[in-house]
Amino acid sequence: MDTSSPQSDDFPSILKGKRILLTTESLGPVNGVSRTTSNLIEYLRRNGVDLVVVAPQFQHQPAPSPSPSDNDIRLPGYPLPYNPDLTLVYPFHLQSIYSPTLPPDLIYIASPASLGFQTLLQTRQLHSPPPILLNYQTDLTSYSSVIFPAPLAHFATWLLSTVEGYLFLHPSIHIIFYPCTAVLTYLKTTTTNPTTTLLPKAHRLARGVNTTLFHPSHRSPSLRALLSPKNEGFILLTVCRLAPEKGFEFLASIAQRLLASKIPFKLVIVGGNRNPDVETSIRRLFDPVKDHVIFLGFLTGEDLARAYASADLFLHCSITETFGLVVLEAMASGVPVIARDAGGPSDIVRNQETGYLVPPDEEGVFAALVAEVCRDERLRGRLAVRARAYAEEMTWENIHRRVAGRMADALVEREGDLSSETALLEGNGRGSGSGWSVLEKVRLGVAVGVVHLMWLVAVVPLIVHGERIVSRILRRIPLVGKLVSRGRS
The missing domain is CATH 3.40.50.2000 (Glycogen Phosphorylase B;)
Incomplete structure (x- = not known):
């Protein structure tokens, strides 16, 4: 500020x-x-x-x-x-x-x-x-x-x-x-x-959220080309500390389900952990889908804003968040959210309006919604506009x-x-x-x-x-x- x-x-x-x-x-x-x-x-x-x-x-x-x-x-x-x-x-x-x-x-x-x-x-x-x-x-x-x-x-x-x-x-x-x-x-x-x-x-x-920094205008074609050089599919984003309680086992399972259902995607994970052993263990969860996952490490400021705005869909798999600021930042960036229905995101995401809330243990439902939003461009656009409008009220x-x-x-x-x-x-x-x-x-x-x-x-x-x-x-x-x-x- x-x-x-x-x-x-x-x-x-x-x-x-x-x-x-x-x-x-x-x-x-x-x-x-x-x-x-x-x-x-x-x-x-x-x-x-x-x-x-x-x-x-x-x-x-x-x-x-x-x-x-x-x-x-x-x-x-x-x-x-x-x-x-x-x-x-x-x-x-x-x-x-x-x-x-x-x-x-x-x-x-x-x-x-x-x-x-x-x-x-x-x-x-x-x-x-x-x-x-x-x-x-x-x-x-x-x-x-x-x-x-x-x-x-x-x-x-x-x-x-x-x-x-x-x-x-x-x-x-x-x-x-x-x-x-x-x-x-x-x-x-x-x-x-x-x-x-x-x-x-x-x-x-x-x-609150900085609606100037986190804005759809920061969508970067060059970053998207770097993340998916051959336009290999949809860019799915997660932003959080790499830690056991953040739901990475759930996220890894979702990625495997999407791969099995032939959904083209790149899963981009922003975040890290100062303990290298913990970070390595989290990364290993994604070995079965490693060709479809990119770890960008810690990002802040404009680099983080570009990462948000350049995504097609934001996935939030933690159920220990008391608020979930990253969810609001994604919405401000014009990116719809699919989140597990627990903790803070339950009060942020308006189900079927700015994104979707999924029962915490329903991996199949979560993966199916990700696939649906990816395939339906009009639905994705409608969710994105409403997500941004909601975030504009939360300065x-x-x-x-x-x-x-x-x-x-x-x-x-x-x-x-x-x-x-x-x-x-x-x-x-x-x-x-x-x-x-x-x-x-x-x-x-x-x-x-x-x-x-x-x-x-x-x-x-x-x-x-x-x-x-x-x-x-x-x-x-x-x-x-x-x-x-x-x-x-």
Whole structure:
């Protein structure tokens, strides 16, 4: 996003100059959370917000991050063995990310995990924490079913649900954004009384798309000629990280079915994995159809936009996505989508209007629809036009305006309580800017101790057995799609 763009006329004036602390688990690697958060950071800074961004340290950044600020903070951590792009932040003290004598006016937590959970746990120990907006973008429980064997997967799911239920229901949380219906259904299970506690705070927030960058005009005849030198058939596209939970076993089966039915095609896969063993194992799934499959690796910016627009059909086979930004980017590029009917894409794709939704385990139905759309040029064109029209309504500006509005609401409520809160603090012998009390410091110390304990119980074993876990994941890749599907049912 161009940071030189003028400020938005309808940006809430109450936010200008306010100190906002934004934490995110991913900033730099190419994924939906990172791109979503990067756009929000640029939007807030462009409109005069005093923003401090806290994120894990990431050494091998494949794409430009948002314009950095001197106040930005990177915390050390441990890269996940099966996906080095994601880092578990080591235990830290709240004072490492903001001063007790100059607290933020508001906290925004994107996709809470190791960083977000620690921030929430410690912030709730304060007598008067700033209001918090939480964007729940990643369903961690779905990944647990892939990483761990059955007994540990059930324990991990229970543990995550318990921790999230405890942290998310604190009064300091003003709102919880969720990306799709499936995530809201999960969030309801994190508490025994969701009707009176969680639901009033829950607010659906879709993701936006850059409709200028991702546009049908970027269709490239030269790229199509490179991908299919002899005009050998339809170009089918998939964009996602090469990882077990992304549905590649399902996609490989679809490719084999299309080949058996004599559909001429080239399957183009955009994405990669920083762990070469994982990437190699994914590629091997396509050995039976290797002459019809092209791996392009990571693409960003205009290269990615050309790849989208140059395709005839976009295939989305993951069932672990809480939103599916790539689906929206494909639609903005004027490419119809066929997706498995699970998670975020179920709320994006309008069945039979902008593409098709297929029951998650129906490989035959999926392959038949791909063949039908490929063969029927008029149908493909009609779906493409409607897909683009839908995406034009989902601009980043519209999405970020909604976030800014909720931030403004939180500050208005906060300022409404400021007089009585200040009087209470002065009555207790300290002003609002005099730092944390002795009791708060003790509570924070205990909270940090709890984090250390959780690391010993839940994280250190993952680190110690990291390579073993990766090896087991590689062996299970042909079964992952079925395991994830079973865990969702």
